[in-house]
Amino acid sequence: MTVLLHQLKFEQRVFWRSREAAVFIFIFPLLLYALLGSIYGDEIDGVPAADVLLAGLFGYGAANTAFGGLAITLVIRREAGILKRLRSTPLPPWTYLATVLLSTLMVFALQAVALLVLGSLAFDASMPANPLGFAGAIVLGVAAFAGLGVGAASLIRSAEGVSAVVNVIVLPMAFLSGSFGPTREFPVFLQAIADVLPLTYFIDIVYGVYLDGESLFADPKALGVLAAWGIAGLAVALKRFTWMPRER
Amino acid sequence: MSSAIAVRDLRKSYDGVEALRGISFEVTAGEVFGLLGPNGAGKTTAVEILEGYRNRDGGDASVLGYDPGDSPRAMRERIGVVLQHSEITPLLTVREAHLLFAGYYAKPRDVDEVLEVVGLMEKRDARVKTLSGGQKRRLDLGIALVGDPELVFLDEPTTGFDPAARRSAWEMILALRSLGKTILLTTHYLDEAQRLADRVAVIRAGRIIRLGTPAELIGDARSIEIRFLKNGEQVVIETKNPTQALNELTAEALATGYELEQLEVRRPTLEDVYLELVDEYDGDVE
Numbered sequence: 001m002t003v004l005l006h007q008l009k010f011e012q013r014v015f016w017r018s019r020e021a022a023v024f025i026f027i028f029p030l031l032l033y034a035l036l037g038s039i040y041g042d043e044i045d046g047v048p049a050a051d052v053l054l055a056g057l058f059g060y061g062a063a064n065t066a067f068g069g070l071a072i073t074l075v076i077r078r079e080a081g082i083l084k085r086l087r088s089t090p091l092p093p094w095t096y097l098a099t100v101l102l103s104t105l106m107v108f109a110l111q112a113v114a115l116l117v118l119g120s121l122a123f124d125a126s127m128p129a130n131p132l133g134f135a136g137a138i139v140l141g142v143a144a145f146a147g148l149g150v151g152a153a154s155l156i157r158s159a160e161g162v163s164a165v166v167n168v169i170v171l172p173m174a175f176l177s178g179s180f181g182p183t184r185e186f187p188v189f190l191q192a193i194a195d196v197l198p199l200t201y202f203i204d205i206v207y208g209v210y211l212d213g214e215s216l217f218a219d220p221k222a223l224g225v226l227a228a229w230g231i232a233g234l235a236v237a238l239k240r241f242t243w244m245p246r247e248r
Numbered sequence: 249m250s251s252a253i254a255v256r257d258l259r260k261s262y263d264g265v266e267a268l269r270g271i272s273f274e275v276t277a278g279e280v281f282g283l284l285g286p287n288g289a290g291k292t293t294a295v296e297i298l299e300g301y302r303n304r305d306g307g308d309a310s311v312l313g314y315d316p317g318d319s320p321r322a323m324r325e326r327i328g329v330v331l332q333h334s335e336i337t338p339l340l341t342v343r344e345a346h347l348l349f350a351g352y353y354a355k356p357r358d359v360d361e362v363l364e365v366v367g368l369m370e371k372r373d374a375r376v377k378t379l380s381g382g383q384k385r386r387l388d389l390g391i392a393l394v395g396d397p398e399l400v401f402l403d404e405p406t407t408g409f410d411p412a413a414r415r416s417a418w419e420m421i422l423a424l425r426s427l428g429k430t431i432l433l434t435t436h437y438l439d440e441a442q443r444l445a446d447r448v449a450v451i452r453a454g455r456i457i458r459l460g461t462p463a464e465l466i467g468d469a470r471s472i473e474i475r476f477l478k479n480g481e482q483v484v485i486e487t488k489n490p491t492q493a494l495n496e497l498t499a500e501a502l503a504t505g506y507e508l509e510q511l512e513v514r515r516p517t518l519e520d521v522y523l524e525l526v527d528e529y530d531g532d533v534e
Contacts, residue, residue: 010340017339081334087328088299089395090321091352226442244301246335 006097011103012101022085026111029061030118036165036180037123044182051122053181057115059203060179063107068166069187070100071156079159080180083243093243096149105142112138123126124134137209140223141202144230154240166179170231172201192212198229202220250313252277252399252430253298259306260293267293269454270307275432276396280425282445283434284522290432290454292332295403298432299329312399325354329390329396332404338377341386342368342458347396353395366390366420382413389420399430406440416445438519448518450525465521473516477509480482 015021032240033053040049076085086096119125128134152169156162172237174180177199183191194200201222216224253275260268268290277279283291296302298311299525300319313408338346343359363369366386371379379387385405392400405421406414421444424431435441441448441460450458450465458465472490474482474497487493490513501508504506 003351006348010337010344010348013344014337014339017267077337082337084301085329085331085334085336085391087301088321088324088327089349089352090354092321240454 002093002189005097007091007096008102008106011099012106015103015107015127021069021073025065026107026114027138029057029064029111030114032060032180033118034122037040039120040181045184048125050119050125051211052207054115054119054125054190055207056177056179056181056203058138058210059141059177059199061115062138062168062173062202063106063109063145063174063179063199065111065151066104066142066145067149068170069107070146071152072105072162073100074150074153075156075162076159078153078224078243079245081245083222084245087243088123093227101142101146101235104146105139105152107134108136108142113116126211128210129189130209130215132215133209133214134206137205140205140226144198144226144233147237148233150241154237154242157246172199176200179203196225198226201225250277251275251431252279253281254310255294255298256376257307258294258297258309259289260302260304265397266454268297268304271449271451271454271456272307273449273456273459275430278425279446280421280431280433280444282441282448282452283432284445284448284482285434285451286436286438291436291451294404294451295367295401295432295434295502298363299327300324304338308412309446311454324400325395328392328400329386329393329404330400330405332407334388335384336376336387336391338375340376340509341373342376342379342390345387346390350394353397357396359394362390362394365423367391368482371394382409382417385413385417386420389393389417393424397429399432401422402431402433404434404436406435406437409411414440416467436454436516438522442518444450450522458521462518466516466518473514474512475514476511478506 014170036053036057037050041052045047046051074083087093116125116127120127152166153162156165176183176186177195177197178194188192197222201219204219204222205216205226208218209216251274251326253273255274256272257270258268259266259270271290271294273281278513283294285291293302296308297304298316300311300316300323303317311323312326314320316323337348340348344427345458346362347357350359350416353396356470360369360372361487363372366389368383368386368390371383376384376387389405392402394499406417418440421431421433432446445461445462447461449456456485471486471488474487474490474493477496477529485493485497497508
């Protein structure tokens with residue numbers, strides 16, 4: 001436990017010192033919210049636009065932080081030999097991975113709060129109708145996307161390409177899942193793609209707890225699809241994750 | 249003395265290519281043991297099996313009494329590792345990086361003491377990414393020492409160093425030895441092995457082709473070389489009895505009144521022995 005807190009302290013220090021990570025992971029969703037919030041009108045389908053966009057950006061933030069950020073961090077550390085070096089210290093590997101996850105959760109939780117504050121100050125957005133459920137949804141989202149992130153990190157070979165690969169996945173997914181605005185007008189085939197994406201279901205869950213005040217468990221199908229994606233990512237990771245660089 | 253490392257008939261293949269074809273050696277506690285060989289000889293494979301990074305295909309291995317194949321935490325508490333290629337999170341300072349690693353061990357050394365040992369005290373507040381190549385190697389060493397290990401693995405610790413940096417690295421390694429640490433060192437520099445190692449195993453194409461103290465390797469392999477110019481032509485005499493040979497040569501020269509120009513008496517270096525050994529085995533199937 002002491003080792004976990006020790007590692008967590010350094011993980012956080014490293015994250016906030018990295019300007020790229022802090023801007024790309026933390027600031028970018030806030031920036032998008034500020035931008036989109038000023039574009040959309042008062043209401044989307046009879047619901048305040050600021051609220052709908054906020055639910056979508058919680059989703060984008062979770063995918064960006066837990067999937068994108070985690071995959072990039074792990075691949076870069078693996079290829080630089082940082083992970084390999086850790087393996088010959090007494091630090092237990094699972095403690096390390098747990099710490100990386102916790103650190104990711106801390107970053108995203110903070111980002112969610114920042115989004116809420118920005119929303120209420122700038123666009124008069126609502127506070128979560130079911131705060132406990134909202135907090136639970138954030139933990140759940142980070143867990144599922146982190147599972148996918150570790151899975152992706154296990155498949156991506158080079159540190160040079162990881163950023164591009166991750167963004168090619170995250171941005172279209174966020175767009176299709178309605179992170180940046182309603183998808184009602186999208187062509188049917190695009191909506192069909194969106195129907196299998198984990199982010200679509202995560203945004204549904206967030207929408208329920210944040211706006212409708214539903215229970216976190218109101219939509220078992222959405223929970224099931226989200227969990228299935230997370231578990232699939234984890235399964236890939238268990239099979240393919242390595243601590244050693246893929247230099248050879 | 250007990251052995252810190254014992255290896256018997258160690259074997260490892262990658263995709264059907266044999267990297268290690270059954271090597272055996274023991275490293276005594278407190279000893280500096282050198283694995284010497286050209287690139288691709290299997291040095292790093294051997295070391296990484298002992299560090300717990302790779303599984304062996306066959307043979308026995310024991311590191312401080314543990315099976316490195318399981319890489320138990322208790323073993324990792326007691327070893328220090330300097331890898332050929334590894335980095336430390338570039339955004340931490342030198343001192344923070346030491347503190348981070350110190351936190352992994354049950355009984356770490358004092359961080360400032362370690363910084364002093366590896367000569368990074370002045371750089372302690374510099375970010376890791378601002379360090380020069382040589383300073384990064386010192387950092388690797390400092391981090392390997394921060395857990396106060398009994399056994400230190402150094403995989404090519406001075407590759408890419410300029411001569412001055414190499415000297416100071418050697419001094420550091422000799423200082424570790426005087427602290428009673430056991431050291432397993434790989435290198436392809438002969439002078440490094442000769443200077444640092446108590447015993448050397450010459451490894452080539454996955455086999456140990458010679459094992460002994462540097463003096464033994466030099467002693468049993470070759471005779472002394474005497475060179476001079478006679479009428480402008482190079483004469484080379486190899487002999488096991490240099491005293492007698494020189495006596496005869498000088499006596500003859502004095503009697504006939506000619507000068508032994510550019511007279512040179514040379515003991516073979518480990519390099520000569522090594523090159524000879526490697527040549528000898530060149531017929532070996534790769």
